[in-house]
Amino acid sequence: MAKADSSKQADYWYDEDAAETAVAFFAECLTHTTGEWRGQPFVLDEWQARIVRDLFGWKRPDGTRKYRTAFIALPRKQGKTTLAAGLALYALYCDGEPGAQVINAAADREQAALCFESAKGMVEAEPELNSRSEAYRRSIIVPNTGSSYKVLSSDANTKHGLSVSYAGIDELHAWPDRELYDVLVTSMGARRQPLTVVTTTAGYDKHTICYELWDYAVKVRDGVVPDDTFLPVIYAADPDDDWTDPATWAKANPGFGVSVKEEFYAQECAKARALPAYENTFRRLYLNQWTESDSRWLSSDAWNECGGKLPDLSGATCYAGLDLATTTDIAALVLAFPVEGLTYLIPFFFVPQEAIQKRVNRDRVPYDVWVREGYITATPGAVIDYDHIRNKINELAGQYPIREIAVDRWNAAQISTQLEGDGFELVGFGQGFASMSGPTKEFEARVIGKTLRHGDNPVLRWMASNVTVEQDAAGNLKPSKKKSTEKIDGIVSAIMAIGRAMVANEAPVETEVFFV
Numbered sequence: 375m376a377k378a379d380s381s382k383q384a385d386y387w388y389d390e391d392a393a394e395t396a397v398a399f400f401a402e403c404l405t406h407t408t409g410e411w412r413g414q415p416f417v418l419d420e421w422q423a424r425i426v427r428d429l430f431g432w433k434r435p436d437g438t439r440k441y442r443t444a445f446i447a448l449p450r451k452q453g454k455t456t457l458a459a460g461l462a463l464y465a466l467y468c469d470g471e472p473g474a475q476v477i478n479a480a481a482d483r484e485q486a487a488l489c490f491e492s493a494k495g496m497v498e499a500e501p502e503l504n505s506r507s508e509a510y511r512r513s514i515i516v517p518n519t520g521s522s523y524k525v526l527s528s529d530a531n532t533k534h535g536l537s538v539s540y541a542g543i544d545e546l547h548a549w550p551d552r553e554l555y556d557v558l559v560t561s562m563g564a565r566r567q568p569l570t571v572v573t574t575t576a577g578y579d580k581h582t583i584c585y586e587l588w589d590y591a592v593k594v595r596d597g598v599v600p601d602d603t604f605l606p607v608i609y610a611a612d613p614d615d616d617w618t619d620p621a622t623w624a625k626a627n628p629g630f631g632v633s634v635k636e637e638f639y640a641q642e643c644a645k646a647r648a649l650p651a652y653e654n655t656f657r658r659l660y661l662n663q664w665t666e667s668d669s670r671w672l673s674s675d676a677w678n679e680c681g682g683k684l685p686d687l688s689g690a691t692c693y694a695g696l697d698l699a700t701t702t703d704i705a706a707l708v709l710a711f712p713v714e715g716l717t718y719l720i721p722f723f724f725v726p727q728e729a730i731q732k733r734v735n736r737d738r739v740p741y742d743v744w745v746r747e748g749y750i751t752a753t754p755g756a757v758i759d760y761d762h763i764r765n766k767i768n769e770l771a772g773q774y775p776i777r778e779i780a781v782d783r784w785n786a787a788q789i790s791t792q793l794e795g796d797g798f799e800l801v802g803f804g805q806g807f808a809s810m811s812g813p814t815k816e817f818e819a820r821v822i823g824k825t826l827r828h829g830d831n832p833v834l835r836w837m838a839s840n841v842t843v844e845q846d847a848a849g850n851l852k853p854s855k856k857k858s859t860e861k862i863d864g865i866v867s868a869i870m871a872i873g874r875a876m877v878a879n880e881a882p883v884e885t886e887v888f889f890v
Contacts, residue, residue: 386432386440386602393431397423399468400460403503407495416496421628422457425607429461429569438567442603445591446573447610449627449662451634454573458542459493461571465540466516466523467503471565474521476540477558481548483527487512489544490525528554536561541570546584547577555583576610576658578665579859580737585664589738610662617657618643626661647675666840666860671853676821677838681830684718687711687774692720693878694767694779695803695870697863698760698786702729704750705758706863707767708834709774710871717820717872718827721834721864722770723749724763728756739836739860749833760789768796777878780870803870807844810852813873814843817865818851820872837864 397418404416418426425446432440448454458478466476478493480486490512497503497514508515514523528549541558549555562568577584591606593599611617611626623639624630630639639660646656650673654665692709699705704725711718723744725733730741730752744750751766753759770776780803781790790800803809820826828834840860843851853862853869 385435387435388431389433390431392433393427396426396430396464396468399464400426403467403500404460404463404496405499406456407492407499413499416456416460419629419632421609422453425457425605426461428605429571430464439569440602441605442568443570444572444605444607445587446571447588447591447608447662448573448575449609450575450659451638452609452627452629453633454575455489455492455544458489458544458571458573459496462489462523462540462542463493463496463503465569466514466521467506469540471539471567472520473537474516474519474539475537476521476523476542477526477536477538478523478542478544479526479528479554479558480544481528481550483525485545485548486525486527489542490523493523526554537564538562539565539568541568543570543572543574546572546574546587547579547582549583552583576662576664578654578658580664581859588664608662611657613663615661617653617661617663618647622661626663647673650676666836666858670839671841671843672818672821672838674839676824677828677835679824680821680826680828682827684720684827684829687713687718687720689773689775691775691777693871693874694776695867695872695874696763696767696779696781696786697867697870698758698763698782698789699861699863700785702726702757704861704863705763706837706867707763708864708867708871709770709776710868710875711774712875716825716827717875718829719831719834719868719871720829721831721868722751722766723833723864724751724753724758724766726756726758727752727754737860744833747832749831764789764792764796767793767798771798778874780874782870801874803873805852805866807846807848807850807852809873810869811850813869813876814851814853816876817869817872834864834868836860837862841865 400416400418406412406414406416429441429444430439434440462476462478466474478486478489494509494514497507497509506516506518508517512525536558538558538561543555559570572587574584590599591608594601594604595606595608609626609628611622615622615625620636627634642656642660646653650670653673654670657663658665690711690713692711695708697706704723707722709720725741730745733739733741741750745752751762753762776798778799778801779793780801782805783790783802794800840858841862842854842857844854844857845851853866855862
């Protein structure tokens with residue numbers, strides 16, 4: 375966790391009395407309201423006390439607080455709600471703000487009520503606070519200071535006309551949009567030392583205000599962006615950490631062994647290893663890692679075990695799947711080679727040159743790196759030049775006999791006609807359950823059974839991690855571009871190619887393949 379350095383920030387100073395007064399407020403005035411510590415004083419753990427000391431101890435030359443925003447990212451079961459409730463109460467009773475307006479906000483009313491109910495229980499359990507307060511269903515009023523603590527959700531009808539002094543933003547990853555966040559922050563202009571405290575767990579949709587702030591917090595923490603008013607506190611496993619390792623669990627959870635036991639983590643991890651759909655849930659909620667989708671279709675372990683170097687497949691018969699998506703995004707061509715009981719995949723990707731930097735900046739997807747390393751072909755201009763794809767297919771046909779090309783004809787009429795004119799056999803491939811379910815289940819079975827080989831292509835790996843599937847009442851499956859928050863075109867193309875191989879009931883190819 376980043377902490378201000380007084381030697382580097384000469385204009386700021388540390389008020390130890392103010393810091394310790396804030397810490398003492400928790401132990402002397404607040405008690406736990408739920409769980410095994412119910413009724414016991416709220417004694418802050420050291421990592422919690424450090425946050426409180428930084429927030430209320432560091433001052434500007436005029437004596438006001440240094441920090442205006444705190445971004446606190448923690449996994450579940452680390453006491454986020456209780457800590458947020460305590461901070462809100464300190465802002466209500468002890469901040470010295472005339473007519474303090476403390477707001478606790480969340481995505482919906484039920485979530486917003488969790489923190490408020492915890493705070494309300496603390497007030498009612500402490501005679502000194504209770505005697506100064508008037509507690510209502512969704513508010514606490516302190517008459518002698520004109521201060522209030524209210525709960526607000528993003529679906530509330532009235533969000534304007536506020537003059538917020540303290541905004542507690544709860545589980546920002548679940549917020550549907552940024553409207554309420556912007557309303558609360560912009561309502562603080564008249565306050566002398568406003569404070570916004572975001573407490574959240576990681577999410578899976580990176581096109582959100584939560585990921586925007588998370589990315590900003592990381593940059594402030596790492597010194598990439600200078601912002602003395604922003605306090606980043608992020609406890610999370612790094613992307614490359616082994617999510618099954620107890621050392622990773624401890625790294626991501628400051629309360630590991632206290633607020634949550636290792637036995638619980640071992641149990642949940644075992645569940646995640648057995649159920650691929652639960653893997654992302656475990657990593658997101660308990661390791662605080664951003665995932666590419668809500669629930670993962672393919673286990674990362676199973677996918678990785680299908681890696682390794684591909685053999686030389688020259689001369690081997692293959693089936694192609696072509697997913698063109700839109701002309702302004704990514705197009706995918708995947709060759710599937712059924713060889714001696716295994717299916718080898720060789721993918722090719724195409725993006726318009728002018729869209730690359732936008733994708734890198736907006737979505738933090740390393741298209742530029744993948745282009746540089748040869749995994750993606752960048753075509754000139756703002757839209758994909760389909761002639762490049764057509765030429766590539768003709769080039770590949772000289773090395774690999776392409777028996778069929780499966781294509782979704784919805785947006786591929788022209789290139790389909792051209793490829794047919796080039797002598798290729800094109801087969802229209804629907805994207806509904808009827809066409810996709812069998813190949814999707816076959817693809818899944820090959821990943822689980824380790825009879826698929828993908829050559830560790832990083833773009834295809836990324837897309838595999840993005841896939842969310844839909845299931846109908848009959849148990850049919852298909853990849854869902856609507857539910858998947860990022861691109862899955864390469865996986866869709868691979869499924870289509872495998873689907874055509876299934877229809878042909880391809881016998882084991884006698885062609886010898888050689889590892890080089």
